[in-house]
Amino acid sequence: MFQRSCYQDLTYYEFSDLKEFPLRHAVFTRFGGVSKGPYSSLNLSFEVGDDPQAVYENRYRIKQALGVSRLVSAKQVHGKRYFLCSSPLKKDIEIEGCDLILTDQQGVGVLIKQADCQAFMLYDERQHSLALGHAGWRGLVAGILEEAVELMQRCFGSKVEDLWAAVFPSLGPCCAEFRGYKELFPPSFWPFQIKPNYFDLWSLSVHKLRAKGLNPARILTSGLCNKCHREFYSYRREKVTGRFGSVAVLC
Numbered sequence: 001m002f003q004r005s006c007y008q009d010l011t012y013y014e015f016s017d018l019k020e021f022p023l024r025h026a027v028f029t030r031f032g033g034v035s036k037g038p039y040s041s042l043n044l045s046f047e048v049g050d051d052p053q054a055v056y057e058n059r060y061r062i063k064q065a066l067g068v069s070r071l072v073s074a075k076q077v078h079g080k081r082y083f084l085c086s087s088p089l090k091k092d093i094e095i096e097g098c099d100l101i102l103t104d105q106q107g108v109g110v111l112i113k114q115a116d117c118q119a120f121m122l123y124d125e126r127q128h129s130l131a132l133g134h135a136g137w138r139g140l141v142a143g144i145l146e147e148a149v150e151l152m153q154r155c156f157g158s159k160v161e162d163l164w165a166a167v168f169p170s171l172g173p174c175c176a177e178f179r180g181y182k183e184l185f186p187p188s189f190w191p192f193q194i195k196p197n198y199f200d201l202w203s204l205s206v207h208k209l210r211a212k213g214l215n216p217a218r219i220l221t222s223g224l225c226n227k228c229h230r231e232f233y234s235y236r237r238e239k240v241t242g243r244f245g246s247v248a249v250l251c
């Protein structure tokens with residue numbers, strides 16, 4: 001179940017199915033930060049025109065909520081380049097041109113920023129390691145989900161049967177309209193069209209993860225569309241807006 005919780009002024013969601021593991025994760029709403037105007041209020045991106053001091057404060061607040069002192073994030077570019085964080089961090093880092101972050105380090109908060117695109121997490125309960133990725137339609141076409149599973153296998157020796165997957169809030173089938181999809185999507189995506197030009201990208205992701213061998217019972221989807229739910233930012237709804245964060249940390 002995808003549950004709503006609070007920490008001080010922050011509101012976030014988490015999958016209750018993962019609570020038994022030494023792992024904390026949260027999808028933060030836009031509430032509880034200090035950004036103003038169209039970025040109000042918990043914008044986590046330095047790249048959308050917001051006051052950087054406000055973003056630093058907002059990032060401090062999510063670190064407090066998760067009990068972490070360091071964050072690793074990325075300047076996301078809708079590709080599938082990855083960064084492996086394999087040693088403790090002395091400070092927060094933001095990796096250039098990257099959409100997938102893997103780690104086996106405890107206490108490092110991995111942040112993916114969103115405003116319509118999917119974020120997803122893979123967690124290996126046996127090897128105690130994780131991957132967090134940013135999967136917009138370009139990333140899905142590029143095969144970032146499949147890449148993430150293969151990287152977990154290569155970097156950490158993960159077995160697919162030990163993996164959990166979570167697909168966080170993003171454009172739902174209600175709002176994922178892609179006119180001219182035949183130019184954008186390969187034919188393998190077309191069965192996920194649910195009415196003219198509208199696609200169920202959540203089901204597509206589940207399908208892709210199952211095809212890589214993940215246990216369907218361990219693939220979690222939030223079922224929350226960020227464009228319909230105004231507690232999240234949506235680029236399609238607002239154009240000038242902030243980015244909400246999906247964060248995970250190994251304990």
Ligand SMILES: [Zn+2]
Binds near residue numbers: 172174225226227229
């Ligand atoms: Zn929607």
